[in-house]
Each structure stands twice: as C-alpha cells, then as structure tokens.
Amino acid sequence: MVKAASEGIRKIVGLAVVTDVPEAVSPCGICRQFLREFCALKMPVLMIPADYDAKSPESLDGKAAIKEVTFEYLLPLSFGPEDLDRPRIPAE
Secondary structure (H helix, E strand, O other), rough: HHHHHHOOOOOOEEEEEEOOOOOOOOOOHHHHHHHHHOOOOEEEEEEEEEOOOOOOOOOOOEEEEEEEEEEHHHHHOOHHHHHHHOOOOOOO
C-alpha cells in the first residue's frame, strides 16, 4: 500500500490479504488506519489462508475458506479523510 500511495494511487476498490499461516488473518491495526485514507468503508476485504485451494474452495466443515468482510467491519467508528472537512467550533 505504501508503494501504491507513493506512486499516486489514491483509490483502492478491493483488498486481498494473503498470509503464510493456515487461517485467514485480517490486516493489523496500523495497516487498517493507513488503508482508511484510501478505501471506501464498503470496500470488500478478502482474507485468504495460506492453504487455500482454489480447486476446492469449501473447507472440510463446509464453511468458505475465504473470509469476506467490508472495510467498515474491520475498522468501525473510524476517522477518515471526510472528517477533516467537518465544521469546527472556534477556539475562545
């Protein structure tokens, strides 16, 4: 993401998080806040475990191996760029 931002990309439409562990893992807290600067709250986030097999997308217990949530789900009540434009109360 830092590379994309440094090259002028300012709008992200989806995110896939892939790790080297067998469970789906979400982005860390600092990554979530950084992403908030460039992502819509309704943006889909896919969390993909390292052992995901596209040929068998269902796990043995019948649940989807890929977890899909919105960015807002990962960072509720977040502070974003639109908050910078809110009216201010003048200091006394």
